[in-house]
Amino acid sequence: xxxxxxxxxxxxxxxxxxxxxxxxxxxxxxxxxxxxxxxxxxxxxxxxxxxxxxxxxxxxxxxxxxxxxxxxxxxxxxxxxxxxxxxxxxxxxxxxxxxxxxxxxxxxxxxxxxxxxxxxxxxxxxxxxxxxxxxxxxxxxxxxxxxxxxxxxxxxxxxxxxxxxxxxxxxxxxxxxxxxxxxxxxxxxxxxxxxxxxxxxxxxxxxxxxxxxxxxxxxxxxxxxxxxxxxxxxxxxxxxxxxxxxxxxxxxxxxxxxxxxxxxxxxxxxxxxxxxxxxxxxxxxxxxxxxxxxxxxxxxxxxxxxxxxxxxxxxxxxxxxxxxxxxxxxxxxxxxxxxxxxxxxxxxxxxxxxxxxxxxxxxxxxxxxxxxxxxxxxxxxxxxxxxxxxxxxxxxxxxxxxxxxxxxxxxxxxxxxxxxxxxxxxxxxxxxxxxxxxxxxxxxxxxxxxxxxxxxxxxxxxxxxxxxxxxxxxxxxxxxxxxxxxxxxxxxxxxxxxxxxxxxxxxxxxxxxxxxxxxxxxxxxxxxxxxxxxxxxxxxxxxxxxxxxxxxxxxxxxxxxxxxxxxxxxxxxxxxxxxxxxxxxxxxxxxxxxxxxxxxxxxxxxxxxxxxxxxxxxxxxxxxxxxxxxxxxxxxxxxxxxxxxxxxxxxxxxxxxxxxxxxxxxxxxxxxxxxxxxxxxxxxxxxxxxxxxxxxxxxxxxxxxxxxxxxxxxxxxxxxxxxxxxxxxxxxxxxxxxxxxxxxxxxxxxxxxxxxxxxxxxxxxxxxxxxxxxxxxxxxxxxxxxxxxxxxxxxx
Numbered sequence: 001x002x003x004x005x006x007x008x009x010x011x012x013x014x015x016x017x018x019x020x021x022x023x024x025x026x027x028x029x030x031x032x033x034x035x036x037x038x039x040x041x042x043x044x045x046x047x048x049x050x051x052x053x054x055x056x057x058x059x060x061x062x063x064x065x066x067x068x069x070x071x072x073x074x075x076x077x078x079x080x081x082x083x084x085x086x087x088x089x090x091x092x093x094x095x096x097x098x099x100x101x102x103x104x105x106x107x108x109x110x111x112x113x114x115x116x117x118x119x120x121x122x123x124x125x126x127x128x129x130x131x132x133x134x135x136x137x138x139x140x141x142x143x144x145x146x147x148x149x150x151x152x153x154x155x156x157x158x159x160x161x162x163x164x165x166x167x168x169x170x171x172x173x174x175x176x177x178x179x180x181x182x183x184x185x186x187x188x189x190x191x192x193x194x195x196x197x198x199x200x201x202x203x204x205x206x207x208x209x210x211x212x213x214x215x216x217x218x219x220x221x222x223x224x225x226x227x228x229x230x231x232x233x234x235x236x237x238x239x240x241x242x243x244x245x246x247x248x249x250x251x252x253x254x255x256x257x258x259x260x261x262x263x264x265x266x267x268x269x270x271x272x273x274x275x276x277x278x279x280x281x282x283x284x285x286x287x288x289x290x291x292x293x294x295x296x297x298x299x300x301x302x303x304x305x306x307x308x309x310x311x312x313x314x315x316x317x318x319x320x321x322x323x324x325x326x327x328x329x330x331x332x333x334x335x336x337x338x339x340x341x342x343x344x345x346x347x348x349x350x351x352x353x354x355x356x357x358x359x360x361x362x363x364x365x366x367x368x369x370x371x372x373x374x375x376x377x378x379x380x381x382x383x384x385x386x387x388x389x390x391x392x393x394x395x396x397x398x399x400x401x402x403x404x405x406x407x408x409x410x411x412x413x414x415x416x417x418x419x420x421x422x423x424x425x426x427x428x429x430x431x432x433x434x435x436x437x438x439x440x441x442x443x444x445x446x447x448x449x450x451x452x453x454x455x456x457x458x459x460x461x462x463x464x465x466x467x468x469x470x471x472x473x474x475x476x477x478x479x480x481x482x483x484x485x486x487x488x489x490x491x492x493x494x495x496x497x498x499x500x501x502x503x504x505x506x507x508x509x510x511x512x513x514x515x516x517x518x519x520x521x522x523x524x525x526x527x528x529x530x531x532x533x534x535x536x537x538x539x540x541x542x543x544x545x546x547x548x549x550x551x552x553x554x555x556x557x558x559x560x561x562x563x564x565x566x567x568x569x570x571x572x573x574x575x576x577x578x579x580x581x582x583x584x585x586x587x588x589x590x591x592x593x594x595x596x597x598x599x600x601x602x603x604x605x606x607x608x609x610x611x612x613x614x615x616x617x618x619x620x621x622x623x624x625x626x627x628x629x630x631x632x633x634x635x636x637x638x639x640x641x642x643x644x645x646x647x648x649x650x651x652x653x654x655x656x657x658x659x660x661x662x663x664x665x666x667x668x669x670x671x672x673x674x675x676x677x678x679x680x681x682x683x684x685x686x687x688x689x690x691x692x693x694x695x696x697x698x699x700x701x702x703x704x705x706x707x708x709x710x711x712x713x714x715x716x717x718x719x720x721x722x723x724x725x726x727x728x729x730x731x732x733x734x735x736x737x738x739x740x741x742x743x744x745x746x747x748x749x750x751x752x753x754x755x756x757x758x759x760x761x762x763x764x765x766x767x768x769x770x771x772x773x774x775x776x777x778x779x780x781x782x783x784x785x786x787x788x789x790x791x792x793x794x795x796x
Contacts, residue, residue, distance in 0.1 A: 333409075361380060
């Protein structure tokens with residue numbers, strides 16, 4: 001193959017260009033920085049790859065062509081025909097496509113970059129505008145804010161690695177480089193230029209070494225960022241000042257270059273805040289104490305009042321407080337409540353004569369205020385010697401006035417420090433004084449009302465009970481309107497009644513049944529000083545043994561089954577009056593000690609109760625039994641017998657009062673003839689003879705019955721006996737006791753059966769809440785005694 005010189009030159013030039021391109025590609029691949037400068041980041045891979053393929057393909061082809069030309073004799077081998085044309089064509093197109101893709105990507109990236117650059121430029125321009133506006137606003141705020149703005153520079157810069165104490169010491173050398181007019185005015189300068197260049201140590205706040213040390217130490221320890229620090233210091237002239245400060249330090253390379261600060265004067269704010277806090281505490285205390293006093297129960301009035309006084313004493317910081325109350329009638333003052341700030345009560349004698357000037361001020365509803373007892377106000381100066389003698393250094397006394405009338409005084413005392421009482425504090429304390437005065441007056445009025453209601457309730461209960469009792473007595477009235485008799489035995493009895501009636505001595509009336517013991521008891525009562533109250537009577541023989549205790553002493557609600565409400569006993573009813581115990585010899589032995597205690601101590605306890613009730617009762621007892629013999633037989637307590645046997649009166653039987661039979665007969669005829677509708681003119685001589693001859697085992701009661709039968713049976717104006725009275729006296733005397741004995745026996749049978757039934761229901765359990773004693777309303781010991789007396793034994 002013949003190659004011309006021109007072709008060889010062209011091939012040589014192409015080879016040189018291709019070699020240079022190959023070198024650049026290799027060098028660009030090996031050097032990323034150069035690659036980034038020659039080829040763009042976007043599409044660079046495609047450009048490099050396309051260029052490399054193109055260069056290598058053509059470089060190889062040129063070399064092969066040149067070698068074939070020079071080595072014309074070599075017609076065989078790899079260079080005989082060069083690179084196949086189809087491969088060159090394919091590689092060339094691939095290279096061109098790669099280059100075009102790279103260029104396309106580059107162009108798109110370049111446009112996007114241009115847009116980004118344009119947008120960034122706009123953002124920078126807008127940011128610069130905002131910075132300019134912000135700077136303008138900052139400068140405006142810097143000049144117009146009410147806060148102090150300043151900047152201090154350290155020359156040389158302060159190493160942050162220095163110890164804290166050294167940094168604080170060197171902070172005094174910081175130089176003021178910029179400030180606003182507010183800061184300049186704080187330094188007594190007309191404009192900032194006059195204080196620029198001054199040292200930080202020249203500030204009044206830094207002349208208080210401790211305050212400045214704590215301030216700058218906090219700045220350092222908070223990483224040179226301090227926010228809302230309240231700096232409280234004293235100026236060289238001794239005045240207190242307070243500022244709220246925020247500092248921002250500029251630290252670079254371990255050096256504090258400068259710091260900016262903003263300050264505001266908070267002395268007035270602190271005073272306002274303290275005043276508001278004081279008012280808040282006052283309002284809370286006022287609400288708490290007012291609510292407590294309004295809702296306090298009367299029985300806890302003293303406790304609640306002292307608690308309120310203690311809180312108020314601590315609120316004003318006093319050492320002790322006291323509340324005194326005037327007695328308007330006696331003009332005497334009592335120390336009602338007194339307490340120290342430690343919560344301890346104290347005693348202090350009070351005498352109005354010792355403080356005449358202060359007392360006069362208080363009575364005029366004026367506050368006595370002494371800030372310093374060594375320099376007292378003129379109106380109470382004469383009393384201060386006594387105040388000093390009591391250890392007082394400063395105090396205030398407020399009158400407790402209700403409806404313009406002073407009822408007491410409330411005091412707050414200092415015994416160590418002295419203080420100046422402010423007008424607002426005095427006004428506040430007067431509000432509490434009015435609260436305390438109203439509370440004490442309300443409690444006293446409530447106590448008086450409760451006492452009046454209690455007395456009224458007691459009187460009402462007593463009146464109701466007496467009315468019930470009197471109605472019962474009227475229903476049981478047997479017609480004895482007065483004592484009738486002129487016989488010597490009866491006159492002797494009446495004389496004894498006259499002697500003992502106006503005393504409180506217990507009286508024991510002895511005599512057979514029907515001799516008028518109840519009538520004689522009534523006569524004693526009616527001639528005594530207790531006659532304004534009704535005579536209360538109890539027939540001890542007519543009541544079952546298990547009811548006598550509750551009848552005499554009463555019982556509380558729930559004392560036993562069926563006790564749905566409390567009931568007053570006869571002793572309670574007879575308080576201030578006379579109690580007539582008929583047939584006292586029939587009182588159960590186990591109940592006699594309780595009766596003895598009531599007679600000796602004047603105290604009783606209701607069944608089921610534990611509270612002793614004091615009573616003033618005069619006892620008149622009556623019996624037809626021989627109590628001395630009962631004492632010897634162990635059936636009656638000797639101490640009780642001696643107690644009631646102080647003044648015995650033995651009533652004569654009717655058979656020993658022959659002179660009184662006609663008087664009694666005429667009396668009964670007059671009384672019953674009207675009620676029976678009979679008109680009787682005279683009593684026959686035979687009837688009167690038999691009446692005088694008869695032995696009267698039933699005494700006056702039997703005579704009354706005989707007269708009533710005669711009136712019923714008689715149809716003539718002359719009264720005759722219905723039945724003759726000439727029977728055997730001894731036989732007649734035995735007849736009534738047999739009937740009485742049978743009646744008593746029947747009652748015992750009924751009582752025995754009742755106790756047996758209750759014992760069987762409780763499975764013979766005696767004691768305990770579900771035992772027979774509780775169901776019967778008896779103490780277990782009493783029930784056991786009755787069981788023994790009635791021969792009741794548990795079956796095997």
